[in-house]
Amino acid sequence: MQNMTDKTVAVVKGLIMDGVAKANSGHPGGAMSSADFATILFSEFLRFNPDDPSWFNRDRFILSAGHESMLLYGLLHLNGFISMDDIKNFRQLGSLTPGHPEVHLTPGVEATTGPLGQGFAMSVGFAAAEAHLRARLGEEAMNHFTYALASDGDLQEPIALGAAALAGLWNLGKLVVFYDSNKIQLAGPTCKADCTDHKKVFEGLCWQVIEVDGHDHEAIRAALNAARDEADKPTLIIGHTVMAKGCATLEGSHKTHGEPLKADEIAATKKKLGLPDEAFHVPADVLDAYRARFDSLRSEAALWQTRVDAKLDEDADFAALWAHATRPRPELSIKWPAFTPGESMATRQAWGKCLDAVSGSLPTLVGGSADLDPSNQTMTFRTTYGDFGVDGHKARNLAFGVREFPMAAIMNGMQLHGGLLPFGATFLTFSDYCRNAIRMSALQDLPVLYVFTHDSFWVGEDGPTHQPIEHVSSLRLIPDLIDLRPADANETAVCLDIALKQPRHPSCLFLTRQGLPVLDPAEYPSIVEGPRRGAYVLQDCEGEPDLIIIASGSEVSLALATARLFKRKVRVVSMPSAKLFDDQPESYKNEVLPPQVTPRAAAEAGRTGLWHKYVGRDGVVLGLDHFGASAPGKTLSDNYGFTPENFARMIREKYEELT
Template sequence: MSNQTEKTIAVVKGLIMDGVAKANSGHPGGAMSSADYATILYSEFLNFNPDDSKWFNRDRFILSAGHESMLLYSLLHLNGFISIEDIQNFRQLGSLTPGHPEVHLTPGVEATTGPLGQGFSMSVGFAAAEAYLREKLGSDVVDHYTYVLSSDGDLQEPIALGAASLAGLWGLGKIIAYYDSNKIQLAGPTCNSDCTDHKKVFEGMCWHVIEVDGHNHDEIRAAIKAGQQETSKPTLIIGHTTMAKGCATMEGSHKTHGEPLKADEIAATKKKLGLPADDFHVPADVLESYRARFDSMRKKAADWQTVVDAKLSEADFAEMWGHVTKPRPELEIAWPEFTPGETMATRQAWGKCLDAVMDSLPTLVGGSADLDPSNQTLNFRTTYGDFAVDGYASRNLAFGVREFPMAAIMNGMQLHGGLLPFGATFLTFSDYCRNAIRMSSLQELPVLYVFTHDSFWVGEDGPTHQPIEHVSSLRLIPDLIDLRPADAQETAVCLDIALKQEKHPSVIFLTRQGLPVMDPAEYPAVIDGPRKGGYILKDCEGTPELILIASGSEVSLALETAKLFKRKVRVVSMPSAKLFDDQPDSYKNAVLPPEVTSRAAAEAGRTDYWYKYVGLGGVVLGVDHFGASAPGKILSDKYGFTPENFASMIRQKY
């Protein structure tokens, strides 16, 4: 063992203790038990550019155990990415060192972590993106590892095992995961809640598994090298460690998981580790030895850039590199045309859109959670094959019945960069995805969620498959763009909106049942109106006496209902409440004039959301109860989704 390595690890542990103590909040124990592995990884193995934390071909390190954030921040300080003042402001308002790492905030943080299991699962997305781009661009341009540090809590979350199963199937040999098995979690010993033999489990999912003493530096180095040499399987290094390793009296205590160490414990621990009593002590020799590789890594990054510049003279490479690096708002997408008057489900329109653009967007990758025919991704799968199973240039991700891992893997792919990921399932199963969707928004990731079978119109499958509250519920997630198109024309516009986003994820809600395709000659606003979220689809002369608002499949219902009135009626299509709410007041007031208080809304879901547009006394046709198993048309009659009933509700009120 190197004395300098031991000294560096001691300094990292000192920063962990001091940062948590100064904040009087945080998790020192796990960070200290993982410190040996993480410090050796960063100082001896991790390949990055010290001058550019976003260098494209860097190794990615994901701290899935996000509560160990002070460990990561300490290493990022040694990298030169954040200052000692940032360390001192741990968990303070406006600092670069929040309680859990945030990717859009702190240089060197690759993923926002905290909800356990998701960092591990995102790492599978990182590695999948690396494998695809390596195949398309060449290993001289894309060839890096994805390292992930996980805890007992990560592997107790089933999402991690779902993602791990896919990583094993896909043979993602560039993943090296470290499991810090300190056998302690917040509530006490892990044996109180878990008896899993992770070596057997992961070997059963086609992983290469190595067990080491997580405090033996030679074993750690040998395990990382062995993981790098295993190219056909992902590697799990199980590090058997002691919680709060190095503490004077509290080694192994579950109290160190989520509580700062007391001043006397910190003082005694620093003495035991050979550190001075000073707070936030980082000596010059530690920085010098830690950064000894920096010049060689700078040269490696410069040589890489030379390779890229030379390959740009190759037409195929230049074209693909252009797709990988093009800002999303600059995408040029030729969407298909649809025949007015035809009846087409919006899920079918999505399928036609996907078929029309998939050749021209080689970075568009994704798939379905085992619902390819229903989600209209079957042709995409047939055309491009299943990723890894049919080769790493294949673009369909066969996620299986794993909605939550699917969503987190998409986040990882988007975080990696260079791809346009999408994932599809039934809307009712969006609940399985929800926390990862929330993490899409929090991380400012413009991934596309395709949710079909969006209402009780699913019919015979019954209430387990009929979404009621799901659209309204997803609209509550900040910065998530909701898109519920009224027909095939709006579907194409909504997809264009989604794929050209820079920071916001999108959820598109699509019907199983057929809807009439609108004629742009009769409804010219359908071409661009959806970009503002809500727009006047059909208007009257002068100021309207009644405004009907609808989304998705209920827009055609609103148009038919309007014909039953002799007064002046305006019909507003609102495919996206989020985009409409983001418009200036002048626009919103032009669409929904405040003086026009006679308003009604229709959507085949919860009614609550719509009162913000129609007023508390307005009329809302919706569904506030679970559905039933019956043909969709019978249910629409039973629930009153007919022009006659909608008109009757309005007449009773106004």
């Protein structure tokens, strides 16, 4: 006679087959091979509130193998978080069950996954956030596990190993990853593409590694208990499984990875699994057994709330930190430092001064640099607050090492967890390494802060490998990503305020290596609030301008100097953020850039193409559409024509009426 766990696993597999078949699209094989582990985890181990999928102290489960989404949806249905109609609308327009899990759509989904390896890395971010908050708030308020389910493909992506190295170093003992090692991927057996001994690799990365038969329920339970007993090391449970386990004739076939099973195969498989030949079958006894512990889960969540409420009343320090951890970002109150007008200061240096000035009043601000602490101006933050993991879990600096992609994905996980304000820094040219995780920040509505220094050819002698050309323009193509390229120290502070108070959009801060003059707010009063609208009139003229010069970042000072070379009426517009300006009402955009004023020019030390959106098809753009060279920054600036005299010459050649 079939026991209840076997029956529940069979029902979950039936939902997987039926959902994929009805959609005529999806990935049944891996979901079926992972079903034993995931069903036992959800039904016996996972702590959550059946009435509140967003309960703060819940265990987190991240399906890194996002293509196995029907497995997760089946379990979320048993949790009561989504309906059977949702299951039946798998992969359909407007449904709560898209092809890959999306965090903003579906209750119980913790992260948007699909790009392999990133769910694994995000789970490290979740676990890091939990460890840090537990160390500072206490176990009464924060004490949960982070579980992830990874596939062969996840571990083939190098981001997973980069993140795993940090998880081991950081002693993330409450991170448990189940590796569904079914040894099959879309193109066939994994042996054609991989020979990695993951047990040796992960033990070398300071993980506890447990190998089990991934279909042996008692072995799975024992592995999960052993993982939860290990306080210091993260745990990798390697589950040796069979692709499409339970299928009538296709067990082990790579054809089941990305194709629906045929009707006759589904019927034969259901018979083999002891299921009736009906679609979307969930019997009452399975549902009752699965939900038998729900009352105790509710009681645990209520008891947690009682403990937190008592601590809020009794402990002022806890209450203050709790307020920071739970306060909506737009409500943050931040006092930024003042800067001396006329002083020469790189905007990366201004960022460092801002960070040092506000980090004490923003206790949940955490982050670090990809091994560029002095260059990224995070060294004082690091020495003040210590290195997370190495100096304990209360430390606030994250020493990511040379791991830009894992850094970005880990920040996404920390932001998804909640309670912290994460930032990460590197050179702008290395944003390419971060790019897909940045895209995932935007896709998941995560207000993560990316700090990119050394933003142009002014990097100088390091040469073209380190001199970004296309990067700012390229990042501006990502929907819902806020680009912030400040003109001076004052704009840098405003841009940081914009980024940290964002409720949902990630921000990229583009900062100079070279010194720029600090503009005087008394002379340019619009600099105080103007950046919040993306672009604003920095310097104006009497009446309607004859010429509008637009610039971002380091080229704003160049624009001001160029304007002084004309005896005509010139308006200078600073545009730190094209995204924020584009989002403004048409009336404001026309106020800043009057449509009837067609003589326009723009300057930015990067690709020119996107600027024609603002200056017109025939407008003048001073930029760079080729790679740089190894030479001092000033030499390159002169050589590439980034001088007031050359910029003015280009404008006069185009608009003869301005001569």
